Amino acid sequence: MGMGAKQALACWWVILATWAVLLPTAAVGAMQAEKFSDPNLTAKVPQSWVEQPVKHEDRYADADLVLALGQQTYPVFREFIEDYAKQNHLNIVIQPGTCGISAGKLLRKSVDLAAFCCPPARTDRFPGTRFHSLGIAPIALIVHPDNPVNSVTLEEARQIYQGSAPTWSDVKPRVPSILERPIQPVGRLHCKIRPGHWRALLPTEEKFSAKLYEVGVIPDMISQVARNPAAIGWETPLMVRHYSAKGKVKMLNIDNMDPTDTRHALAGDWPFYRTYHLVTWAHDSKTNREATKLVAYLRNKIEAIHQEIGFVPPSKLKQAGWRFLGDELVAEPGPR
Incomplete structure (x- = not known):
C-alpha cells in the first residue's frame, strides 16, 4: 500500500471515529428540551x-x-x-x-x-x-397491572413513544407472549407552549408515534391504561392514587429508579x-x-x-x- 493510500485510510479512520463519538451525542441532544423559560422575559401587552x-x-x-x-x-x-x-x-x-x-x-x-x-x-x-x-x-410511567414489565430505561421509554419498539417483546424479549401484540402508547400532550413535563421524554409533538392515543384529562389517562394490558401512559403518583377509582395501574421504575422515591427527583436524576x-x-x-x-x-x-x-x-x-x-x-x- 502506497503512502497516499495509507494516509487516505488513516483519514477515513479518523472520520469514522469522530462519527462514533458525535452521533450518539447528537442523538442525546436531539432529545433534550427546554425545561424552564427565561424568567426575565415577559409577555408583550399594551x-x-x-x-x-x-x-x-x-x-x-x-x-x-x-x-x-x-x-x-x-x-x-x-x-x-x-x-x-x-x-x-x-x-x-x-x-x-x-x-x-x-x-x-x-x-x-x-x-x-x-x-x-x-x-x-x-x-x-x-x-x-x-x-x-x-x-x-416526579411523573411516572404507568402500565396495566398484568404487564410483567416492572422497569424500563429512559431510552426504552423513548423508543416506545417514538414507535421504534412496536411490542413489549421488542423492549423486553423475555416477557410472556400475551404482550407480543402492539404497544398502545397513551399521552396527554398538554401545555404545548410550555417547557418541561412530557417534553423531557420527547421534545416535540412530532417526535411521538402516529399510534399515540391522546387524552385530554388525567382521569382518561388512568382509565385508558387500566383497561388495556398493552398500554403505557404517564402521570404523577399522587394523581394515580387520587383517580384510582378509574382503574388500577402499575408504575414503572426508570433506569432502576422508583418514581415514588422523590430523592431521585431532588438529585436531578428523575427525567421528567x-x-x-x-x-x-x-x-x-x-x-x-x-x-x-x-x-x-x-x-x-x-x-x-x-x-x-x-x-x-x-x-x-x-x-x-x-x-x-x-x-x-x-x-x-x-x-x-
Whole structure:
C-alpha cells in the first residue's frame, strides 16, 4: 500500500471515529428540551392593559379572593384552601381549570391567584405578576397491572413513544407472549407552549408515534391504561392514587429508579416531573396581601406534608442547589 493510500485510510479512520463519538451525542441532544423559560422575559401587552385594574367577574363581586386552579392543583389544594377560608373568615372562590385557563384569566385580570403545573412560558409572564413555586413531583410511567414489565430505561421509554419498539417483546424479549401484540402508547400532550413535563421524554409533538392515543384529562389517562394490558401512559403518583377509582395501574421504575422515591427527583436524576406554581399580582393592595398570605399558607402546608403527597418542596430544592429567582424555581442544579 502506497503512502497516499495509507494516509487516505488513516483519514477515513479518523472520520469514522469522530462519527462514533458525535452521533450518539447528537442523538442525546436531539432529545433534550427546554425545561424552564427565561424568567426575565415577559409577555408583550399594551400599556392600557398594564394600567387596567384586576376586576372579578360580576358573579364573584362579593368574593375576597378568586382563584384559578388546574387539573393537578385543584384536587390537592381545594380542601386546604376551603379550610383556610373558614379559619380566616374569607369568601374564596376556587375555579377548576388548566394552565391555559389560568393564563387566560390572568390576561383578563379576573383572578387574584392562578395555578400552573408546568414551568411558565414567556406568554404566561404578564407584567406585574409574581410566580411562587410550590415544588416538583416526579411523573411516572404507568402500565396495566398484568404487564410483567416492572422497569424500563429512559431510552426504552423513548423508543416506545417514538414507535421504534412496536411490542413489549421488542423492549423486553423475555416477557410472556400475551404482550407480543402492539404497544398502545397513551399521552396527554398538554401545555404545548410550555417547557418541561412530557417534553423531557420527547421534545416535540412530532417526535411521538402516529399510534399515540391522546387524552385530554388525567382521569382518561388512568382509565385508558387500566383497561388495556398493552398500554403505557404517564402521570404523577399522587394523581394515580387520587383517580384510582378509574382503574388500577402499575408504575414503572426508570433506569432502576422508583418514581415514588422523590430523592431521585431532588438529585436531578428523575427525567421528567411537574413543577407547581402559584401566581399573584405584585402591586400592593389589601386583596394582594391576602393572596400572598394564602400562598405562604400553602407553601408551609406542602413543607409539612410533602412526603404524603409526593412533592419535593422548595426548601429541599434550594438545599440541593436548584436555582430560584425570588420565590420562583427557574433551573435544575448545575453551573450558572
